[in-house]
Amino acid sequence: MKKQLFRISLGLFGLGVILLTGCSKDEDTTAPSLTLSGDQTITVSLPATAGGNSAFAEPGYAATDDEDGTITSSVTVSGSVDMNRKGSYTLTYTVSDKAGNVATVNRVVNVVNDAEVFAGAYNNSVDTCVVSPPSAFSATVTTSDTVNNLVKINNFGAFGSTVNIWATINGTTTGSSISLATPQDLGTTAQLTTIFSSDCFVISGASPTSFKIKYTWNDGANGDTCWSFYVR
Numbered sequence: 001m002k003k004q005l006f007r008i009s010l011g012l013f014g015l016g017v018i019l020l021t022g023c024s025k026d027e028d029t030t031a032p033s034l035t036l037s038g039d040q041t042i043t044v045s046l047p048a049t050a051g052g053n054s055a056f057a058e059p060g061y062a063a064t065d066d067e068d069g070t071i072t073s074s075v076t077v078s079g080s081v082d083m084n085r086k087g088s089y090t091l092t093y094t095v096s097d098k099a100g101n102v103a104t105v106n107r108v109v110n111v112v113n114d115a116e117v118f119a120g121a122y123n124n125s126v127d128t129c130v131v132s133p134p135s136a137f138s139a140t141v142t143t144s145d146t147v148n149n150l151v152k153i154n155n156f157g158a159f160g161s162t163v164n165i166w167a168t169i170n171g172t173t174t175g176s177s178i179s180l181a182t183p184q185d186l187g188t189t190a191q192l193t194t195i196f197s198s199d200c201f202v203i204s205g206a207s208p209t210s211f212k213i214k215y216t217w218n219d220g221a222n223g224d225t226c227w228s229f230y231v232r
Contacts (some may be wrong), residue, residue, distance in 0.1 A: 005017035028099035033188040034075065036093065036107055043110045047088060053083035056109065065097040081109045091115030094109045113143040115151050115169045118209050122230040128225035129217075130158045139230055157217070157228045159186045167213070172205030178213060190219040199227075 038059030047053040063071045064179040072095075078092040089109045096102045118141050137182035138157040144150035149168050156165035167180045178200040183191040192215055199214035217223055 028067050031092050031101040032063050032097050032103045034063045034095050034103040034105050036061050041108045050146045051084050056081040063095040068097045115149045119143050124231040127157045127228045129224050176202040193218050
């Protein structure tokens with residue numbers, strides 16, 4: 001009798017194990033869904049004056065999980081954006097569900113100088129005050145890291161490789177104006193004294209770029225009015 005009861009109990013136990021196993025929940029291996037509001041790549045211009053941009057405004061994000069529902073509050077964001085310095089910044093968004101499944105999305109924010117197309121070497125430049133007729137010289141243009149449309153012209157007017165003049169190129173279309181602050185040093189004693197605004201403009205804002213500047217310089221003893229043509 002006892003042996004028979006034991007067999008019945010063992011059978012019932014086995015049936016219970018089978019039932020429990022059959023009803024167990026499948027393991028959660030599905031990662032959450034993580035989406036970004038706005039564009040995944042954002043381009044922002046530098047400010048017109050250094051430090052003039054506001055802090056980066058996060059466009060938003062949302063996360064949901066097939067088991068846990070809405071889990072947006074669990075999203076973490078790593079990385080930062082300096083809206084006042086040229087560069088490419090990556091923000092990384094991460095979220096995990098209760099089962100430990102992880103989803104990650106990146107957003108890239110490019111802070112740019114809109115005059116970047118003008119950056120580079122100008123090896124076919126001429127200046128009317130260097131020799132007559134003008135001969136070619138090399139100049140280099142670099143863009144400011146902190147102020148939009150501001151560029152630095154190295155070897156301005158062929159005054160030498162140590163001479164840098166700052167100018168603002170106000171657009172990329174043909175005829176866009178170029179402005180320069182005066183005075184600016186042109187070496188040990190010479191100075192850029194006058195700019196002729198109507199004769200300082202973009203010749204071509206598409207690669208290969210070119211532009212011209214009409215100016216007056218003086219070193220206290222000598223001076224002249226010159227044309228500088230910067231040509232790729």
